[in-house]
Amino acid sequence: MTNTELQEFTASVRALLTKHAGSAAVRAAMDTDLGYDPALWRLLCEQIGVAALAIPEEHGGVGASLVESLVVVGELGRVLAGVPMLGSAVLGVQAVLLSGDAAACDRLLPEVAEGTRTLAVCWAGESGWDETGVQESGGTLTGTARYVLDGHTADTLIVLTSTGSFEVAATAAGVARRVVPTMDPTRKLSEITFTAAEAHRLGTGDPAPAITRLREIAWAAVAAEQVGAAARCLEMTVEYTKSRVQFGRPIGSFQALKHRMADMYVLLESAESASAAATLAVSENAATAAEDVWVARLHCSEALNTIVAETVQLHGGIAITWEHDAQLFFKRAHGNAQLFGTPRRPVALTS
Template identity: 65%
Template structure:
């Protein structure tokens, strides 16, 4: 995927807004808030940049830019660990609705999503993950529990993916019970949502394989941004931390390790952008998406491990962000499941 000048300008604009309004202090304030993210920052990104409207077609009140642009925003958010309803609502929720192809629902829901006034939550996984559906639609009513739901604690509209297709449920519907679950990564909240015979509106069938592919490349984009931030943090620290009378960044062994980190970040970016571009164009092969999912997870884990090592003891204190990136790396590696290994193209 070759980034156009307009797409690069979008990424630059988002990074500028995040640098000014979404720094570490803002991210940490968000962790303590009711929703787990900085609501003012999300409002700013929606109103001034239009990030929630990027993947929504113009006929439904959006900008009509596409998947590539929305995932460039996800990549930039990865640098900050901010977790507003971009990945869960503006990417996965919107894509699920569009894949279902229900024009009435799209006209009714998507304009408010584009404005940032409505949040969607995709309810999918069973207890063992995304290879099974947590909710059953037998008899026309929803029963069961969706696990690991992004933005599920506060979403206005629940989109429930079942073996019988996609269903819409009002977040305040009777019989819906939401429980925020403790997670290793405090920067991203996950929710269990139980449905006890809940009436729901059918929206249509969804190609689950494509939705999973979108989820995987979206996480890969986030991992690229987060890994790049870990590299930048490590390089900056190596210039200021002095041992034996000189900055530790001048030691050849550490230079080699940071060079290896750089190679991992750039290779992750290359494979993620390739998979995103192919998926957006409709030409992606399953093995390309799976390779991006696996390599970006491995790269992020390796880079953040080096970040913790080269920062020393300070990296495992609450005051430093390194441990939060470490936890995000482990959480992202499991989010939406993983493809089987080894990968091989069919003959």
């Protein structure tokens, strides 16, 4: 897409979410077993085609790049909607594509593009994403994958192991799924246990490069989501300080608060730049992707944590009540800071 087309696309996504994913709708959905509004997901898939964006045309998709997909992730971050965009349409799709298994792509991705099938990537072990939690032996899987996005509702599980990636039906024998308690009520994470579960191997290549690439995509996507959440936090703060009156004037007119909001704005702008660089780098699989993603992962996490903390401070006591959305953004910020682990410093940056 050209810059103009990308701006128009972003505006379309934001308009749909503004209409159908307001605070009340998100809060109602997060209390359901599904964790999101299926009607919202259908609208996003049917009217905008979000699930098909990064799927090649030969597999039933739009054939766009990761840039467009991560724009959607960023817009979802503004409203905290828990639809299966990040877990399925980004990570799930990329895991299948990276396997290099053309037959699996033909079988799985057209339905994902339509929004009728969702995927979940089973990856992290007990100590996090630096090790896989499931082991393969003789075509069966044993072990437990933790912190699985959309794992409790996915139709198909893509399991990453040290020997390769595997496809397993979510309802297959030997598969047990449970939702685990988390700090962030707007994002459900699951624990999936495999007990000698039969699995179909995807591709035959070395899984290590694919896992490294998938981790970079995951961090770039989280950075995009963090920027969207930070932008909304700043908007909420500015709106509140314009309407909250003390000593006969809006508190936003006080110079000390103006300075704090100006600092929030500068931090947001730098985070947007870092996120944009990482998104473009992973989309083009550039040589600088590891460094760009490292910068975005750390800076965007710090930016959102700082901005949301200021949001709470400048709203006062109301921000820590259940009724105000600031506490939801606070919880998302701290959850996202740990999601997919923390990157090590790239070798190229240590010299």
